[in-house]
Structures are given as structure tokens and as C-alpha cells.
Amino acid sequence: MQNLSNVNEAVLTLNKVCKNFGGVVAAKDISLDLFPGEVFGLIGPNGAGKTTLINLITGIYKVDGGSIVLNGHDITKSPAHSRAKKGITRTFQHPHLLQRCDIETNIYLGVDLAKKNNELKSLDHEKLLDELLEVAGLKLNMRDGIDKLAYGQQKLLEVVRAILTRPSVLLLDEPAAGLNQKEMEHIVALIDIAIKMNSAVLLIEHRMDLVMSICDRITVLNFGNQIANGVPAEIQDNPVVIEAYLGRKRGA
Amino acid sequence: MKNLKKKNLIILFLVVLGLALLINLPLRSTTYMVRVFNMTMITYLAVLSLYVVFGMAGQSSFAQCGLMGIGAYITANMSTKWGFAPIVGMLASMLGTALFAFIIGFALFRLKRFYFSFSTIALMTILNGIFANWVKGTGGSMGMGNLVQFSVGGYVFNTEIKYFYLITSFSIVATIIIWKLFRSPLGRSFMAVRDNETAASCMGINNLLTKNIAFAISGLLCGLSGSLFAFLSGYISATSFALPQSQLYLVVIMIGGSSSPIGALIGSILINLLPEWLRFLKDYMMLIYGIGIMGLMVVLPEGIVGGGKDLYAKFIKRKRSRVDA
Numbered sequence: 001m002q003n004l005s006n007v008n009e010a011v012l013t014l015n016k017v018c019k020n021f022g023g024v025v026a027a028k029d030i031s032l033d034l035f036p037g038e039v040f041g042l043i044g045p046n047g048a049g050k051t052t053l054i055n056l057i058t059g060i061y062k063v064d065g066g067s068i069v070l071n072g073h074d075i076t077k078s079p080a081h082s083r084a085k086k087g088i089t090r091t092f093q094h095p096h097l098l099q100r101c102d103i104e105t106n107i108y109l110g111v112d113l114a115k116k117n118n119e120l121k122s123l124d125h126e127k128l129l130d131e132l133l134e135v136a137g138l139k140l141n142m143r144d145g146i147d148k149l150a151y152g153q154q155k156l157l158e159v160v161r162a163i164l165t166r167p168s169v170l171l172l173d174e175p176a177a178g179l180n181q182k183e184m185e186h187i188v189a190l191i192d193i194a195i196k197m198n199s200a201v202l203l204i205e206h207r208m209d210l211v212m213s214i215c216d217r218i219t220v221l222n223f224g225n226q227i228a229n230g231v232p233a234e235i236q237d238n239p240v241v242i243e244a245y246l247g248r249k250r251g252a
Numbered sequence: 253m254k255n256l257k258k259k260n261l262i263i264l265f266l267v268v269l270g271l272a273l274l275i276n277l278p279l280r281s282t283t284y285m286v287r288v289f290n291m292t293m294i295t296y297l298a299v300l301s302l303y304v305v306f307g308m309a310g311q312s313s314f315a316q317c318g319l320m321g322i323g324a325y326i327t328a329n330m331s332t333k334w335g336f337a338p339i340v341g342m343l344a345s346m347l348g349t350a351l352f353a354f355i356i357g358f359a360l361f362r363l364k365r366f367y368f369s370f371s372t373i374a375l376m377t378i379l380n381g382i383f384a385n386w387v388k389g390t391g392g393s394m395g396m397g398n399l400v401q402f403s404v405g406g407y408v409f410n411t412e413i414k415y416f417y418l419i420t421s422f423s424i425v426a427t428i429i430i431w432k433l434f435r436s437p438l439g440r441s442f443m444a445v446r447d448n449e450t451a452a453s454c455m456g457i458n459n460l461l462t463k464n465i466a467f468a469i470s471g472l473l474c475g476l477s478g479s480l481f482a483f484l485s486g487y488i489s490a491t492s493f494a495l496p497q498s499q500l501y502l503v504v505i506m507i508g509g510s511s512s513p514i515g516a517l518i519g520s521i522l523i524n525l526l527p528e529w530l531r532f533l534k535d536y537m538m539l540i541y542g543i544g545i546m547g548l549m550v551v552l553p554e555g556i557v558g559g560g561k562d563l564y565a566k567f568i569k570r571k572r573s574r575v576d577a
Contacts, residue, residue, distance in 0.1 A: 058454055084456035096451035101443050104435075109444055112437040113456040165455075 009072075011036050011200045012057070012088075012169045017066035019049075019056055025224040026052040029066070032219055032229075034169060034200035039191060041215035041232075042204045045244060048221040050204045051093065054171045057202075058090050059083045071168065085116050087168035091175060093204075095154040097146045104142040106157065110164030120166050132160045135189045137182070152183040159190050163197070170199045176207050188214060212236065220244065278416040286412040288524060293419045294481050296520035299504045300423075300430060300513055301473035306502070307510035308439060309466035310446025311361075314498045315372040318379035319471050321493030323349045323478025325389065328396045328488055338402045338483065345479035346472050353471030357464035376495050384490035395489025402483040415484050422480065426473060427513050433469075434512075442466050507548055509555025518556050 010033035019027040026049040034040050042050050055061045057068060059080035067076045075083050089110075097106050111125045133140065136156045140149075149157065159175055172191070176184045184207070191214060194201055205211050211218065212232045220228040220235060222244040228235055235241055278286045298316050306312050323345035331341035360371050383390045390396065402409040402418065409415050433439040441462045444452035449459050482488050500523065508519025526544075530537045552559035 060450060060454070079458075080453040081456050081458045084454055090454055092451070096448050096454075098444055098447035098451070100447050101440075105440050105443060108437075109440055109455045109457075112440060115437070116456055161455075 010034060011071055013069040014053075014057070015067045015069065017053070017056055017068065018064045019052055019061060019224075020064055025049075027056060027063075028224045030221075030224075030226055031066075032226075034202060036168070036198045036200050037195050038216040039195065039201045039203055039214050041211045041218035042202060042221065043206075043208075043211055043218060043235075044221035044227075047223075049224040050221055051173055052224075053221070054090055054173055054202070054204065057083075057169075057171060058088055084113060084165075087117070088171065089113070089162045089165045089167035089169070090171035091155075091158045091162050091173055093173045093177065095151075095158045097154055097158060099146055102143050102145055103140050103149070103157070106146060107142075107161055107164065110161040113165040117166075123166070125164065128166075129160075129164060132163055132190065132193065135186065135193060136160050137186045152179045155179060156183060156186055156190070159187060163190060163194050163199075166197060167194075167199050169202065170194050171202045171204075173204050174206060175203070176205055176210055184210065274420055275417075278413045283412050285528075286416050288528060290412060290415050290419055290484055292520050292524040293416075293423045294477050294484070295501070295504070295524055296423055296517055297426060297473050297477035297480070299501050299508070299516040299520050300426060301470035301477070302501055302505045303510060303513055303516045304430060304433070304442070304473070305466045305470040306505060307512075307515070308433070308442040308446065309463055310442075311463055311466065312369045312502060313372045313467070313470070314369060314495065314502065315375045315379070316470065316474050316501050317493050317495070317498035318376045319349050319353060319474035320478035320481065321379060321383050321488075321490075322352055323475030324482040324488045324493065325383065325396070325478075326475070327479040327482040328399050329389065331483075332396070332399045338400060339404060342402075342476070342479045342483075346475040349475030349478070350468045350472040353474075354464050354468035357467040358460070361460050361463045361467070373495065376498050380490055380494050383493055390490070393490060395487060395491075397487040399482055399486045399488070401486075402480075409483070415480075419480055419484070422476060426476065427517075430473075430513055438465070503545065505555075507545060507555055509552075509557030509559070511554065511561075512557050515555050515557035 012034040014030055014032050016029045016031055017027055018029060019025075030053060032040070042053065044050055052061065056063050059075075059078060059082075063076060067074055069075070070083070070086055070088065073086070075086065078086070098109075107129065111129070114120045114123070114125060136159070138153060138156055138160070140157075146154065155175060155178070159172065162170060162172075175187045175191075179187065188210070191201055191203070203211065203215060215232055218228075218230060218232055218235045219226055220238075220241050227244060228238045228241050230238070277289065281289070298320055301316055301319070302313065305316075326345040326348045327338075327341040329341075330336045330344050331338045336344075356375065360368060360375065363371050384393050386392065402415070409418055433442075441452070441457045444455060444457055445459050445462050445466075452462070453459055478493075481492070485492075504519035504523045505516055506519075507522060508517065509515030526541065527537065530540060533540055548556075554562070
């Protein structure tokens with residue numbers, strides 16, 4: 001995957017992105033490139049600014065400084081809905097499904113978004129939906145309410161909905177948190193489909209086994225700073241990262 | 253598959269039965285009761301507009317009766333004063349009201365939830381003030397009388413029964429269109445905005461524009477409702493388009509249930525026919541009526557349709573799944 005991404009142009013580029021909340025620095029000069037078909041890991045302790053970064057990319061927060069470029073277009077000032085139409089789709093740490101709607105309405109929001117894009121309009125969305133539900137291991141009655149689903153199923157459903165939009169950038173905010181082993185395997189299989197679709201996947205995750213096994217590259221955040229970049233093997237051995245995660249060794 | 257066919261047959265049967273009843277209803281009722289039915293359907297169209305903007309898009313508007321008023325006054329001016337064909341007046345009412353709602357929506361929807369509701373109360377009050385004082389456009393407090401009857405190609409709707417068929421046909425068409433909206437991308441975007449604005453915008457939905465479109469569609473229905481009201485009653489004045497009426501429409505949809513057009517219909521029927529049925533209570537009517545509404549809201553917070561769905565899920569579906577197992 002790595003070789004391929006070097007050849008291609010970056011689909012999403014963050015250039016020295018900054019965000020402060022009062023005195024708290026949530027993101028400081030973050031720069032990164034996302035390439036089509038790669039999984040990019042974003043890790044760091046709680047409060048490191050990972051979710052903030054996703055909120056900045058999707059446009060829920062406005063950046064204080066720096067720029068965000070998607071497919072060569074500067075989207076720094078675009079509102080969230082127009083970024084979504086241009087191909088940025090996300091999931092939330094706690095699923096943001098429509099609680100008063102049935103499963104069908106929730107899922108077809110994803111298809112609706114894909115159909116707003118002229119290039120994707122004519123593709124077979126029903127076939128993709130069937131494939132995704134199969135891979136996600138979801139056997140659903142489409143007319144059931146969302147409250148009929150278990151937490152894990154809701155998270156899987158949100159990932160299914162996100163991939164249905166055929167995103168060029170897919171942002172996953174802790175997709176595996178709170179899931180059992182079986183459900184986590186479904187998430188990995190879903191991410192595989194996104195990669196085959198040539199999406200760039202940005203993954204926030206605390207489960208290191210998952211991050212290290214599927215990510216091509218990783219960035220580590222701590223207190224809004226980018227403290228390390230590299231392939232999984234480099235990150236695992238990086239003393240700065242170990243310190244941020246585990247604390248300094250006593251006496252060292 | 254077999255199940256589906258059976259279901260379609262049942263629906264077909266119900267539709268035929270319903271149509272037969274509807275056609276017969278005015279023929280077997282007194283003129284007065286037909287008038288009550290007509291007013292019920294006009295109320296229904298206004299409440300259906302609330303189903304779109306409140307039930308689907310989640311914005312509780314107190315201005316629906318004001319929008320109705322705009323529709324009624326456009327019809328009165330176009331058809332009676334300026335002599336356009338009634339159908340032209342009606343179309344102008346629908347489009348004009350929709351346009352008004354769409355434009356004013358850009359200001360109102362800057363506010364969210366309760367603040368939006370309060371601003372619609374203000375809008376309603378302003379509109380009512382204009383209706384009552386703009387002598388040239390609305391006849392001021394005297395209102396506008398001697399309005400022309402609705403007619404199409406020389407056929408004049410001059411009896412209550414003819415109006416019953418006219419209004420009911422419009423209501424059925426409106427209901428079918430709004431029903432289709434539920435499973436359409438536009439309908440889904442309404443419900444997304446209602447349930448979770450953050451998720452909606454991340455799914456490519458422009459929240460402000462979507463609310464505006466919902467408000468405009470509700471304006472379209474209110475314009476139709478107001479126009480029909482002007483043709484039917486032949487006289488309109490500011491007292492017909494006031495805040496209490498708007499509040500009543502919200503109560504109606506909450507009683508009926510805001511989750512489907514059927515809720516709007518059941519609520520409208522109850523609110524218009526109950527006073528007729530409870531007439532024997534005389535002075536105590538409003539008391540019983542008020543307590544009844546409160547009781548209903550306690551027992552069925554999701555309205556009659558919501559309560560009905562819960563009962564269906566509890567008893568019939570459970571029974572079925574047992575049989576399956």
C-alpha cells in the first residue's frame with residue numbers, strides 16, 4: 001500500500017492546522033497528507049486532540065490557522081455540509097444515528113449523499129449496501145427503529161452508512177471502542193472494502209493491536225502536538241511515544 | 253411474497269371502502285354537518301403543513317395560521333378584487349405563501365428550538381396586526397366579504413356538498429404527495445435535521461436550507477388551506493387568522509401524533525367533531541375538553557397514532573413472532 005501512495009497525489013492535505021479553545025491548545029501546527037487507499041492511524045492519550053482534528057477536517061469546528069486542501073481545492077472555509085458533498089465522511093465515537101427514524105432512513109442518508117455527486121450517481125448503491133451489510137454481519141429488519149439495535153450494531157451501521165457514501169476521505173473516530181472481538185473483525189473487514197474503493201481512511205483508535213495491524217502510517221498526538229510520525233514499527237519503538245503513553249520510567 | 257400480495261389487497265379494499273364512505277358521507281348528512289366536515293379538512297391541510305415542518309423537520313411553528321391568512325388574502329384580492337380566475341388565485345396563494353415562508357425562514361431559522369418557536373409567535377402577531385390594520389390590502393378589521401365562489405371552466409362550486417368533494421380531493425392529493433415525501437431524499441433530510449443537526453451536516457445536508465424548504469412546503473399547504481377557506485366561507489377577517497388558532501393546530505398534531513399524516517387527520521377530526529358531540533355538556537364542555545386533552549397527553553405522549561403503533565408492536569407483532577418461532 002505504501003508504494004502505491006507515494007506515486008499518487010495526496011487526497012487530503014493538512015497544512016499547519018491550529019485550534020485553541022481559550023487557553024487550551026487542541027491542535028498546534030498539524031500537518032499531514034492522506035493518500036488514496038491507505039489507512040492512516042491517529043493515536044494519542046485522552047485529550048490529545050484527535051477528535052478535535054476530525055472535527056476540524058469535517059468543518060464542525062473552524063480552524064484558527066493553517067489550511068485544509070481536498071483534491072487540490074482549498075476547503076478551509078467551506079461549511080461541513082459542502083465538505084461532505086466533496087467526499088469527506090466521518091463516523092462518531094458515539095454513533096450519531098437518527099434516533100427517531102427507522103434503519104432504512106438512516107442507511108439511505110448515505111446513499112442520498114453519494115447521489116449528490118455526479119460521478120457516483122449512476123453506481124449500483126443497492127449492491128454495495130447488500131455487500132456491506134453482509135460483511136458487517138448485520139441482519140436487519142429495515143423498518144425497525146434504531147433503538148432495536150445493540151450498541152455494537154449501531155456503530156457498525158454507522159460505518160456502513162459512511163462507506164455507502166463512497167467517500168474519498170473516511171474518518172473513523174474510535175470505531176472499535178466498546179465492541180467485542182467478533183464485531184471488531186467486522187469493522188476491519190469494512191475498512192478493507194473502503195480501501196478497495198480507494199478511499200483514504202483516517203483511523204482514531206485506542207486498541208493498539210488493531211492500529212498496528214491495519215495502519216500503513218501513524219501520527220501520534222499529545223496535547224495538540226504532533227510528537228511522532230512513521231510506519232507502525234517505528235512508532236512502537238519511539239521513546240517519545242512510549243513516554244507519552246506509559247509515562248517516564250522511574251529513575252530513568 | 254404472498255404476504256405482500258395479501259397486504260396490497262387489504263389496502264386496496266380499505267381505499268375503495270374509504271372512497272365509498274367519503275362519497276356517501278355528505279349525501280347522508282345535514283348541510284351543517286357537511287360544513288363541519290369541510291372545516292375539518294381545511295384544518296387538516298393546515299395541520300398537515302405542521303406535520304411537514306414540525307413532525308418531520310422538528311421545528312414547532314406557531315405561525316401556520318398566519319400563513320393560512322396570507323393564502324386567504326391573496327385569493328380574496330386576486331379572485332374578487334382583481335378578477336382573476338379562482339384557480340389562478342388559488343395557485344398564487346400557494347406559491348406566494350410558500351415564497352413568503354421560504355424568505356422569512358432565512359431570518360427565523362437563525363434561531364434554534366424554543367427561540368425559533370418564540371420568533372414564530374412574533375411573526376404570527378405581526379401578520380395578525382397587518383391583517384387587522386392594512387385597510388387597502390385586507391379590508392382592515394372589517395375584513396373582506398362577498399368573495400367569489402370557486403369555479404373551474406364555468407362549473408361553480410356553490411353548495412357545501414360540492415365544496416366537500418373539492419376540498420377532500422385536494423386533501424387526498426396533498427396527503428399522497430406528503431406521504432411520498434417520507435421515503436424521499438428530501439424527507440430524509442428533514443428528519444435528519446430534526447434528529448441530529450451535526451450528523452445531518454456531516455451527511456451533506458445544509459441545515460438552514462433544509463429547514464427553509466420544509467417551511468416553504470408547509471407554506472404551500474397553508475396557502476392552499478387559506479385559499480379554500482376564503483372560497484368556502486366567502487368572508488375573511490383578521491380574527492380567523494390569530495395566534496390561538498395556530499396554537500390549536502400544534503395541539504391537534506400532538507394529540508393525533510406527529511409521526512404520520514394519519515395523526516394530523518385523526519387530530520383534526522377530533523378537534524372539529526368533538527365540540528359537536530360534546531354539545532350536550534353545555535357550559536362544562538370546555539372544561540371536559542381541556543381535561544380530556546391533558547389526559548390524552550399523559551396517556552399517549554406520542555399522540556394517538558404513536559400510541560396505536562406501540563399497542564400494535566406490543567400485542568400483534570409479538571403474537572406473530574411467537575407463531576413464527
